Amino acid sequence: MTFPQPSVTDPAAAGARLLALATELARHPDPLSGRRLDDLLVALGWEPGRFLRAAGMIALTRDGTIEVYLGNFGDPRELDPDDHPDADALDTATDQPYLDSDALVDAVAEHLDLAPADPFAPDPLGVWGPVPHRLRAGHWAVSLATVQHDSGLDILSMVDFTWGADLTGRLTALIPPPASVTPADASAVAQPLPSDYRWLLDTYGFATLGDLTLVPPDQLRKPDAAGPALRHRLPDSVMATTADGGELCWLMEPDPSREDPDNPDHWSLELRRPGHTERIHSTLLHFLVTRILETRKPATAGEAVTGFDG
Structure with missing residues (x-):
């Protein structure tokens, strides 16, 4: 046609x-x-x-x-x-x-x-x-x-x-943040991190949101000392895990289609389970909110969010 x-x-x-x-x-x-x-x-x-x-x-x-x-x-x-x-x-x-x-x-x-x-x-x-x-x-x-x-x-x-x-507004409506959060130390990571990951840590702390558990910054894999050509190539950079044993990874590769190819907010995601790998064409925050909406089980912070400080 x-x-x-x-x-x-x-x-x-x-x-x-x-x-x-x-x-x-x-x-x-x-x-x-x-x-x-x-x-x-x-x-x-x-x-x-x-x-x-x-x-x-x-x-x-x-x-x-x-x-x-x-x-x-x-x-x-x-x-x-x-x-x-x-x-x-x-x-x-x-x-x-x-x-x-x-x-x-x-x-x-x-x-x-x-x-x-x-x-x-x-x-x-x-x-x-x-x-x-x-x-x-x-x-x-x-x-x-x-x-x-x-x-x-x-x-x-x-x-x-x-x-x-307004993903932040949608998520906080679905899962109200805890009253207080101990700030995560993102300075331990020797590279920029996506701003939505930082917002999630600042808002919820080290938390389980729906069925997704964030990996704290000090447990993220450090960049390889392999020179500029490989500085973003960390295909197994797990930054969250799922309740069914999956791992959510950043693909920290420069995006040549963008004006600022090294911007971490443009990193892609990959969801890995035994025997299956799925490329996620969205940000962490978008993926998280969509996943929670698909389960349609929003609850109070005490019921739906666990593991946060405070």
Whole structure:
């Protein structure tokens, strides 16, 4: 099936549709399935189908995510140099689709009266470049950006709605933190650590949250003295264990797709059980909250959280 072309010509109308969608999503504190998201869009007046349509936009859904395409500005590499009088004119023509896409993103964003994204909100568009507009609607992160999935592909204006904003608020609602916590000594580790891991230790201490038990910083594996080329390659860096004998590991490898590849907040996760390894494409905090929601057994801190200090 051919992907239809998005063609937003009225940013105000598109923004109004997206704001209505954000307002509805804000009523849902937990992830929704792709089918429920389809139904939600149709109820808001989007034309149903494999690709949902409204105000020139095209939407695709999957569990916990809605991708909305605003415009397609083509592939600059398809420009014919013979159609331009000199190299400067060709450079200008090459840059113009990016400028046009950015202008559309900015124009639509002007009509979204939403709060800024929190530090732990997912950033799914950020793997392809800077995201100028990172917002949130309740527990849903809202990102607007120009995206080119790879060189030689079309330039797209996109809006992404992904569940996972205000994860700290969702977790503390599910599992109230203890009244007092003895701070963990993260200074014992000779490298930066992801900020959500630090937040969990500061908020809950050395705790079992749901069925996940955090490994304290002084028990984390230290970096190998193997030089800069291997400084992040610690494939067995276990930082949590599960009640069924699994180990949750950081994959401490630089992410070359990011502007700051060494940022530990972009480390991937791997869940290991005997005979099975699963790559987790989310942060520790996102994985933890999702796992607790799946069990649907939130309880008081005394019942659900054990092993913390204080």
